[in-house]
Amino acid sequence: MEINVLFFGVLAEVTKTNFRHYNNVRSFGDLRLRIEDEFPEIVHYNYLISVNNEIINDEPTIKAGDEVALMPPFEGG
Amino acid sequence: MSDNILINGPVSREIILEFLESSGRDTDTGGHSVFLGRVRADIVNGKRVKAIEYSAYESMVRVEADKIKLLILAEFNDVKTVEILHSTGVVNAGEASLFVLVSAGHRQQANEACSMTVELIKEKLPVWKKEIFEDNTSEWRQNDIH
Numbered sequence: 519m520e521i522n523v524l525f526f527g528v529l530a531e532v533t534k535t536n537f538r539h540y541n542n543v544r545s546f547g548d549l550r551l552r553i554e555d556e557f558p559e560i561v562h563y564n565y566l567i568s569v570n571n572e573i574i575n576d577e578p579t580i581k582a583g584d585e586v587a588l589m590p591p592f593e594g595g
Numbered sequence: 596m597s598d599n600i601l602i603n604g605p606v607s608r609e610i611i612l613e614f615l616e617s618s619g620r621d622t623d624t625g626g627h628s629v630f631l632g633r634v635r636a637d638i639v640n641g642k643r644v645k646a647i648e649y650s651a652y653e654s655m656v657r658v659e660a661d662k663i664k665l666l667i668l669a670e671f672n673d674v675k676t677v678e679i680l681h682s683t684g685v686v687n688a689g690e691a692s693l694f695v696l697v698s699a700g701h702r703q704q705a706n707e708a709c710s711m712t713v714e715l716i717k718e719k720l721p722v723w724k725k726e727i728f729e730d731n732t733s734e735w736r737q738n739d740i741h
Contacts, residue, residue: 526652527723528735568721571655587652587721593736594651594681594722595632595693595713 519543519582523553527590529565533557546580553588565590600660601651601683605690606631614678614696624675624698626705630713632693634686642728646687652721656681663715667697670711673704677712681722 523538530536538556543549546569554561568587569578580586602610611631618627637644664677675698682692695712699705727733 524652526721527650527725530650531735568652568655571652571658587655589652589721590723590735592718592721593724594649594720595717 519580521549521580521582522585523549524585524587526587527593529560529563529588529590532559532563543580546577546586549580549586560588563590600656600679601653601681603682603684605682605686605692606680606694607691610680611691611694614680614694618676618696618698621675621698624700626673626699626702628697628699628702628705628709630693630695630709631691632713633691634688636688637726639726639728639734642730642732644688644726645729646685646727647692648685648725648727648733649681649683649692650723650725651681651683655721659719659721660716663712663719666715667708667712671699671704671708673700674708675699677708679712679716681716681720683722685727 521540521543523540525533525536540549540552566573566589568574568589569580569584634647635644660679667677668674678696680694686692693716695709697705697709697712699708723735725733725735
């Protein structure tokens with residue numbers, strides 16, 4: 519399946535991108551490994567993950583077209 | 596409820612006045628509580644902050660801001676409206692980056708709901724800030740765990 523991944527805050531800076539499109543994703547775990555493989559530096563950062571604007575804690579089931587975002591801790595205000 | 600949570604650049608005097616004036620149109624609300632957040636010229640490792648550059652996950656900000664407003668309206672039965680404006684992009688020290696206006700029948704719930712709204716914004720809105728210093732170097736806030 520095809521999945522879009524967004525990077526925010528410091529993660530957009532260290533990955534030098536704010537968007538990545540991944541093809542043939544088998545599962546969320548597969549997606550995560552591919553992201554960490556492509557951008558190994560992100561393991562040094564603390565971040566939350568959302569799927570379609572909902573923060574997830576466990577490994578979710580994802581479907582084609584889902585929007586996954588990697589977000590550093592929020593710093594609004 | 597206003598759908599426009601994010602605005603590019605500082606929350607200007609004109610925008611603030613517009614919201615304050617429009618809060619008078621509902622003559623059932625007697626208590627209006629405002630929170631204004633401004634960028635501080637903090638000293639970080641000997642360097643003074645001259646501005647903050649905000650970035651946000653826009654679609655999720657809309658979702659989370661709606662949740663915050665609904666939660667406040669459910670929690671405080673005297674509260675009629677909750678308005679939230681947050682900056683994206685560059686905001687200079689001294690300029691406003693967050694505006695919250697809660698209108699209620701009476702002052703007590705207006706004040707309490709405004710305070711809770713600000714806390715929820717800090718906790719729930721996907722917004723990030725990069726401090727820009729007077730020497731034009733910059734640094735993300737509190738993200739690196741090493």
